[in-house]
Amino acid sequence: MLILGLESATAQVGCAIGGHEGVLASAHSARSKRHAENLTPAIEFVCHQARVELAEIGCVAVDHGPGLFTGLRVGVASGKAIAQALRVPMIAVSSLDLLAFPVRFSNRRIAAVVDARRSEVFWAFYRQVPGGVQRITEPTVGSPDDLSAELLALPGDTLMVGDGAVRYADQLSDQPGIELAGADLAHPSADSLVQLAHARALREEWVRPDEVELLYLRKPDAEINWSTREGV
Amino acid sequence: MTPTEPHADATTRVLGIETSCDETAAAVVTGGNDVRSSVVSSQVDIHARYGGVVPEIASRAHVDLLTPVIAQALVEAGMADGEVDAVAATNGPGLVGSLLVGVSTAKALALVWGVPFVAVNHLEAHLYATLLEDPSLELPALVLLVSGGHTLLIAMEDHGRYRLLGSTVDDAAGEAFDKVARYLGLGYPGGPAIDRVALDGDPTAIAFPRAMRGDGFDFSFSGLKTSVINHVRKHPEATTADVAASFQEAVVDTLVDKARRAAREMGARSMCLGGGVAANSVLRERFLSACVEDGFHGFLPSRAMCTDNAAMVAAAGWWRLRADGPSPLDTGADPNLRLPLAG
Ligand SMILES: [Zn+2]
Numbered sequence: 001m002l003i004l005g006l007e008s009a010t011a012q013v014g015c016a017i018g019g020h021e022g023v024l025a026s027a028h029s030a031r032s033k034r035h036a037e038n039l040t041p042a043i044e045f046v047c048h049q050a051r052v053e054l055a056e057i058g059c060v061a062v063d064h065g066p067g068l069f070t071g072l073r074v075g076v077a078s079g080k081a082i083a084q085a086l087r088v089p090m091i092a093v094s095s096l097d098l099l100a101f102p103v104r105f106s107n108r109r110i111a112a113v114v115d116a117r118r119s120e121v122f123w124a125f126y127r128q129v130p131g132g133v134q135r136i137t138e139p140t141v142g143s144p145d146d147l148s149a150e151l152l153a154l155p156g157d158t159l160m161v162g163d164g165a166v167r168y169a170d171q172l173s174d175q176p177g178i179e180l181a182g183a184d185l186a187h188p189s190a191d192s193l194v195q196l197a198h199a200r201a202l203r204e205e206w207v208r209p210d211e212v213e214l215l216y217l218r219k220p221d222a223e224i225n226w227s228t229r230e231g232v
Numbered sequence: 233m234t235p236t237e238p239h240a241d242a243t244t245r246v247l248g249i250e251t252s253c254d255e256t257a258a259a260v261v262t263g264g265n266d267v268r269s270s271v272v273s274s275q276v277d278i279h280a281r282y283g284g285v286v287p288e289i290a291s292r293a294h295v296d297l298l299t300p301v302i303a304q305a306l307v308e309a310g311m312a313d314g315e316v317d318a319v320a321a322t323n324g325p326g327l328v329g330s331l332l333v334g335v336s337t338a339k340a341l342a343l344v345w346g347v348p349f350v351a352v353n354h355l356e357a358h359l360y361a362t363l364l365e366d367p368s369l370e371l372p373a374l375v376l377l378v379s380g381g382h383t384l385l386i387a388m389e390d391h392g393r394y395r396l397l398g399s400t401v402d403d404a405a406g407e408a409f410d411k412v413a414r415y416l417g418l419g420y421p422g423g424p425a426i427d428r429v430a431l432d433g434d435p436t437a438i439a440f441p442r443a444m445r446g447d448g449f450d451f452s453f454s455g456l457k458t459s460v461i462n463h464v465r466k467h468p469e470a471t472t473a474d475v476a477a478s479f480q481e482a483v484v485d486t487l488v489d490k491a492r493r494a495a496r497e498m499g500a501r502s503m504c505l506g507g508g509v510a511a512n513s514v515l516r517e518r519f520l521s522a523c524v525e526d527g528f529h530g531f532l533p534s535r536a537m538c539t540d541n542a543a544m545v546a547a548a549g550w551w552r553l554r555a556d557g558p559s560p561l562d563t564g565a566d567p568n569l570r571l572p573l574a575g
C-alpha cells in the first residue's frame with residue numbers, strides 16, 4: 001500500500017510517498033514558515049518524482065502534533081481533504097514519535113523536544129525497543145526549566161532531539177550525561193512519518209478522516225482566561 | 233487558453249469553501265448562479281461565552297467541522313466527488329488561521345480531483361451574494377456592505393470592476409452593535425439582540441449623534457458607542473429598549489443616508505445590501521424605502537445570503553475563474569486582502 005505523508009508541525013514543512021519499498025520520494029523546506037503556500041505544490045512535486053498518481057494512494061498519514069498550531073492545521077486539513085476525496089483511511093503520528101524514530105539506534109534514553117514558542121517546549125521520553133522506540137512518558141508542555149528538572153531527576157544518559165532541544169541547548173544540556181543530537185535531526189521528517197505509518201498500516205491501525213484529532217496540549221488563550229475568571 | 237475560450241461556462245460546477253471567520257461553510261453552485269447546495273455550520277454558540285470570536289477557537293473548530301460540511305454539501309447537491317469542476321475558497325480578508333484551513337483544504341481537493349483551484353476575496357463574494365439571488369440586477373450598482381468587520385460603500389460597475397466610495401474610519405457597524413449590546417447586557421451576537429429589544433423601544437427617544445453625516449462617504453461609529461455609554465450613565469432611568477432603538481436608528485440613518493447619496497453621485501441603476509448587518513430588520517426596511525423614493529432598483533438578499541456562506545464564494549469563484557483562470561497552488565491566505573479596485 002502506498003502512503004502519502006504530510007508533515008507540518010514545526011517550522012519545516014514536508015511531504016513523502018512510500019510503502020513496502022521504503023520512501024519513494026520526499027521534499028522538505030525548512031525556514032519557510034509558509035506551510036500553506038508550500039505544501040500543495042510539494043505534494044504535486046513528490047507524486048511526480050515518485051511516478052505515482054494521487055489515486056494510487058491507499059492511506060494518508062499526518063503529523064497531529066504537538067507543534068505550531070497553524071502549521072499543524074495546514075497539514076491536517078490538507079490530509080483530511082485528500083483522504084476524504086480518495087475515500088482512504090488516515091494515520092496520525094505524533095511529532096515527538098517522529099523525532100525519536102531516526103535516533104532509535106541509541107541505547108540511551110531519548111528526549112524528543114519540540115519548540116512550543118512562548119518560552120515553552122513540548123516533550124516526551126522514549127526508550128529503545130527491537131525495531132524502533134517506545135514512548136515511556138505522556139507528551140507534556142512546560143518550560144525548559146521544568147524539563148531540565150525532570151532530566152536531572154532521572155538516572156542514566158539522555159539523548160535530546162528536536163528544535164526545542166536545539167533552541168534551549170544551553171539550558172538543557174549543561175548537565176553531565178545529556179547530549180544533543182545533530183541539528184539536522186531537529187525537525188520531524190515526512191520520511192519518518194511514512195515509515196512509521198507503514199508499520200501501523202500493516203496492522204491496520206488507521207482511522208477515518210473525521211477521527212483525526214490534533215494534539216494541541218494547550219488550551220486557546222481565551223479559554224484559559226475564562227477558566228481563571230470562573231475559578232474552574 | 234485564449235480569452236475566447238472561457239475557463240468556466242454554464243455547466244461548470246464549483247465547490248465553494250468559506251472559513252474566514254466563525255462560519256464553516258461549503259456549497260455547490262453551477263454556472264455561477266444555480267445554487268445546488270449551501271451548508272453553513274455556525275460556531276456562534278462556541279464563541280458566545282467570550283462575547284466575540286476567539287481566533288484560535290475558530291481555527292480549531294474549522295478543522296473539525298470542514299470535512300463533514302463539504303461531504304454534506306456534495307451529498308445535498310447530489311454529486312459524486314469526481315463531478316466537481318473547480319474548487320473555490322476564501323483567502324482573505326479574515327482571520328489568518330481560519331482562512332488557512334479553508335485554503336489548504338480547497339487546494340488539496342483541487343489537486344486530488346485534477347480541477348482548478350480559485351482563490352476568492354471575501355468582500356467580492358459578498359457582492360456576488362446579491363447577484364446570486366437577483367441575476368437581473370442592473371449594473372452599475374451601489375452596494376452597502378455592512379458586517380462585524382466591514383462597513384463599505386462600493387460602486388460595482390461590472391463583474392470584477394469595483395470602486396471603493398467610502399468605509400469606516402474606526403469601528404465597523406457590526407462591531408458597534410456588538411459593543412453596545414455587550415454594554416447593555418444583551419449578549420452576543422449584538423446585531424440580532426439589539427434588533428429584537430429595539431422592537432419595544434422608541435427610536436426617537438434619544439437623539440444620538442450622526443457622525444460625519446454631511447461629509448463624504450466615510451463612516452465613524454466609535455463616537456456613537458461612547459455617546460450611548462455616556463447617556464446610560466447620566467440617565468439610568470432610560471429603558472434598554474429605548475436606548476437600543478435610538479442607537480439602531482442612528483446607525484441605520486447614517487448608513488442609508490450615505491448609501492443613497494453615493495448611489496445618486498455614481499449614477500447607479502440599483503442599490504443593494506450585503507454583509508451580516510444587512511439582516512437587521514430596520515436597516516432592510518429603510519434601505520428599501522430609500523430605493524423606492526429615489527427610483528433605484530433596490531435589492532435585499534435573503535438573511536441567509538447576507539451572513540457568511542459558501543454559495544457566494546462559489547459564485548464569485550465562477551466569475552473569477554471565467555475572467556482570470558485558476559489561481560496557483562502556492563496561494564496562501566491574506567488576512568488584510570483588499571477588494572481588487574478599478575478606476
Ligand atoms: Zn462576511
